[in-house]
Amino acid sequence: MVELTQERTVDRSHMQVSDEVAIEIRNMNKWYGTFHVLRDIDLTVQRGERIVICGPSGSGKSTLIRCINRLEEHQAGDIIVDGTELSSDLKNIDKIRSEVGMCFQHFNLFPHLTILENCTLAPIWVRNTPKKEAEEIAMHFLEKVKIPEQANKYPGMLSGGQQQRVAIARSLCMKPRIMLFDEPTSALDPEMIKEVLDTMIELAEEGMTMLCVTHEMGFAQAVANRVIFMDQGQIVEQNEPTEFFNNPQSERTQLFLSQIIGH
Amino acid sequence: MSDTPVTYVRKEMLGQKAPPTSEVGPVRWVRENLFSSPMNAFLTILSLYAIYVVVSHVGPWLLNGIWDAESLTECREIIAATGDGHHSAACFGVISARWHQLVFGYYPSELYWRPILALVVFLVGISPVMFPSLPRKLYIVTLAAPLLCFWLLWGGSIWFPVSIALGFGVGVVAHKLLDENVSALAAIIGAIVLPLLFWLYLAGPIASGLDSVIPLGIEFVPSRSFGGFMLSIVIGLSAIVISLPLGILLALARRSDLFIIKTCAVVFIEVIRGIPLIVWLFTAQLLLNYFLPPGSSFDLTLRVIIMVTLFASAYIAEVIRGGLAALPKGQYEGADSLGLNYWQSMQLIILPQALKISIPGIVNTFIGLFKDTTLVVFIGLFDPLGIASAIRATTEWNGIYWELFLFIGIMFFISCFSMGRYSLYLEKKLQREHR
Numbered sequence A: 001m002v003e004l005t006q007e008r009t010v011d012r013s014h015m016q017v018s019d020e021v022a023i024e025i026r027n028m029n030k031w032y033g034t035f036h037v038l039r040d041i042d043l044t045v046q047r048g049e050r051i052v053i054c055g056p057s058g059s060g061k062s063t064l065i066r067c068i069n070r071l072e073e074h075q076a077g078d079i080i081v082d083g084t085e086l087s088s089d090l091k092n093i094d095k096i097r098s099e100v101g102m103c104f105q106h107f108n109l110f111p112h113l114t115i116l117e118n119c120t121l122a123p124i125w126v127r128n129t130p131k132k133e134a135e136e137i138a139m140h141f142l143e144k145v146k147i148p149e150q151a152n153k154y155p156g157m158l159s160g161g162q163q164q165r166v167a168i169a170r171s172l173c174m175k176p177r178i179m180l181f182d183e184p185t186s187a188l189d190p191e192m193i194k195e196v197l198d199t200m201i202e203l204a205e206e207g208m209t210m211l212c213v214t215h216e217m218g219f220a221q222a223v224a225n226r227v228i229f230m231d232q233g234q235i236v237e238q239n240e241p242t243e244f245f246n247n248p249q250s251e252r253t254q255l256f257l258s259q260i261i262g263h
Numbered sequence B: 001m002s003d004t005p006v007t008y009v010r011k012e013m014l015g016q017k018a019p020p021t022s023e024v025g026p027v028r029w030v031r032e033n034l035f036s037s038p039m040n041a042f043l044t045i046l047s048l049y050a051i052y053v054v055v056s057h058v059g060p061w062l063l064n065g066i067w068d069a070e071s072l073t074e075c076r077e078i079i080a081a082t083g084d085g086h087h088s089a090a091c092f093g094v095i096s097a098r099w100h101q102l103v104f105g106y107y108p109s110e111l112y113w114r115p116i117l118a119l120v121v122f123l124v125g126i127s128p129v130m131f132p133s134l135p136r137k138l139y140i141v142t143l144a145a146p147l148l149c150f151w152l153l154w155g156g157s158i159w160f161p162v163s164i165a166l167g168f169g170v171g172v173v174a175h176k177l178l179d180e181n182v183s184a185l186a187a188i189i190g191a192i193v194l195p196l197l198f199w200l201y202l203a204g205p206i207a208s209g210l211d212s213v214i215p216l217g218i219e220f221v222p223s224r225s226f227g228g229f230m231l232s233i234v235i236g237l238s239a240i241v242i243s244l245p246l247g248i249l250l251a252l253a254r255r256s257d258l259f260i261i262k263t264c265a266v267v268f269i270e271v272i273r274g275i276p277l278i279v280w281l282f283t284a285q286l287l288l289n290y291f292l293p294p295g296s297s298f299d300l301t302l303r304v305i306i307m308v309t310l311f312a313s314a315y316i317a318e319v320i321r322g323g324l325a326a327l328p329k330g331q332y333e334g335a336d337s338l339g340l341n342y343w344q345s346m347q348l349i350i351l352p353q354a355l356k357i358s359i360p361g362i363v364n365t366f367i368g369l370f371k372d373t374t375l376v377v378f379i380g381l382f383d384p385l386g387i388a389s390a391i392r393a394t395t396e397w398n399g400i401y402w403e404l405f406l407f408i409g410i411m412f413f414i415s416c417f418s419m420g421r422y423s424l425y426l427e428k429k430l431q432r433e434h435r
Ligand SMILES: Nc1ncnc2c1ncn2[C@@H]1O[C@H](COP(=O)(O)OP(=O)(O)OP(=O)(O)O)[C@@H](O)[C@H]1O
Pocket: A032, A035, A037, A055, A056, A057, A058, A059, A060, A061, A062, A063, A064
C-alpha cells in the first residue's frame, strides 16, 4: 500500500458535500443468470462526496459501479443519476454516460487514436464541440494530468501510469459531474500507482463527486468522506474513514481489514 | 574448487570487431538456407535440376513465341519456316489478334471508351479510400462512382440510375424519420424494406416517366455484349465494393442484441454460405425473374452481380465478425462510457480496429471472389474462359489452348497478387501508425 499522507497534505478547502443528490440507488438488485450478484443495494451519493468502495474479490464492487452508467443492466430497483432515471431508454443512457466519467482497471484507451484524439473524440462527437476548441480543452486536461508532451503519441507508447492518467483526462474532457473509478491502480507498478493517485487526489480537492473501487487504503484515508465495504453483493458496512479503519463494526469488515492491512 | 578470486574488474572495454566472412552476406545465407546439411544440399541440387528441366523446355517455347499471326495455320507455317526444328514455339498471335475480344468481349468497338472511362471513374473514386492521404474532396467522386460507372457501362437513359439513387435517398430519409418518431428497430427495418419496395415498384415507372418528359441518355449496350476481362472486372469489382459495406452491416447485425435482426442475419449468412456459388448463379439465371414483378425484365449480368455480391457479403460478414470478436470488451465499454451512441462507437472505435484485424481475411475473400467470377461461364456469360472457348471454336484458332489459358491465368494472377500486396502494404502501414 502506498502511504500518501506523509508526502502530501491534502487541501480540503473545496471538498464540500452539498445537499444535492448526485446518485440515488434504491433497493437495486442484479442477477447474472440465476446468480444474485447485487442484493438490495441502497445508496445515496450527495454532490461532492468522495466514496471509496472496498471488499473481497467477487463481492460485486465493479458490478455496482458499472450499473451506475449502465455498462451493466440492473433487474430490479431504481438508479437515478443527476435526476435522470436509468431505464432501457437509449437516449437517457447516452445522456447519463456523457455526464458520468469512468476509469477502468485496464484504461481502455483507443489504441488506433493518438492521445489527443482519444481526448477530443467524445467532446467532438457527443457534445458537438468544434475540433479546435476540443483540442484546447484536451490540452488543458492533459497538462493537468502532467503529460501534455505525449499528446501526439499513441497509447501503446506510454507507460501504464501515463495511460491511466490519459484515461482520466479523457473522461474529464467531457466535463463530467461524477467520476467512477474501477480499481484504477491495480494494474500498475508501485511508482505509477502514486502518480495516478496524485491525479485522483487533485480531482478530489477540486470538489469532484467520486466513487472509487480501490484497495488503496491510504487514498481512502486521505480523501474519502465515506468508505463502503461490500461482501457477497451487499453493502455490509459504511462509515467515515477514521471510524471505518479504527473501529470496524462488522466481523467481515474486521477480517477483511486485517487481511489487507495485516501484512 | 579452484582458488580463482571471485572479484573481477575489466580494465579496458572491447571495441567492435567485424564478424568472420563466412558469417555475413550471401555466403552465409546460401550456407544456412541451401546447404546446411547433406540432405538439404541434396534437395537444393534436385530442385535446381527440376527448375532447369522446366525452364529448358518452356523457355524457348515462350521466347520463340509468334505474336504476329492471324490464325493457327499461319502461325504453324511461320514456326516451320523460321524455327530450328528442335523446339516448339508458342502461338501468341491469338492474343494479339483477339486482344479486343479478350478484354471487351462483344462490346461495340466504337464504345470502348465507355468501359475505360468507367474504370478511370472507379479508380478515382476508390483512391481516397485506399490512400487516405489524398484530398477528401475526392469522396464526391466516390459517392457518384457506382451509378456513374453503371450508366457508362450499360448506357441507356440517365433517369434509370437517378431513380436507383433516389431509392438510397428513400432509405436514408426513412431511417431518420423512423428513428426519431418510432424506434431504432423500426428505423433499421424501414431503411431496408422501403428502398427495396421503391426499387421494385416505383423506380421503373419514375425513370420511364422522366425519360418521356426529358429524354436524356447514351446508347444502350445489352449485357449479352459484355465479355472478357471487362466482365470479370465488372462483376468482381462491383461485388467487392458492395459486399464490404454489406458484410459489415451483416456482421454487426449478427452481433446485435435485437433478436429479429440477429436471426435474419444468421439465417441469411448460413443459407448463402451453405449453398455452392454455382447453384446461386443458376438461381440467378433461371429463378430470379419469378420473384420480380411481372413485366420487369432484369438484366442477367446485373442478376449475377447481385448474387455474387450477396455470396461474398456472407463470407465478409463472417471474417469481420471474427475481427469484432477479437476486440477486447474494454474497447466497447470505453466507447460506451464516453456516451458515444451505437453507430458512433462502431464507426469511430470498433470498426477501424476490427477491420484492421480482418484485412488478411477480407482480401483473401476478395481474391477468391474474383477468381470465382469465372464460374459465370456456366450460365452462358462470356467471361475470359467463355471467350477462350468461343475463340477456340472459330476456324482460325481451332486447336489452340495453352497460350490462351496461360494468358488468362497470368492476368488473374497479376490481379490477385496485387490485391495480396496491397493488403500487406495496408497491414504494415496500420501497424506503423498505431505502434
Ligand atoms: N458477465 C458476468 N457473467 C456472470 N457472472 C459474472 C459476470 N461478471 C461478474 N460476474 C460474477 O459476479 C460477481 C461479482 O463480480 P465483480 O466483478 O463485480 O466483483 P468485484 O467485487 O469487482 O471483484 P474484483 O475485486 O475481483 O474486481 C463475481 O462472482 C463474478 O464471478
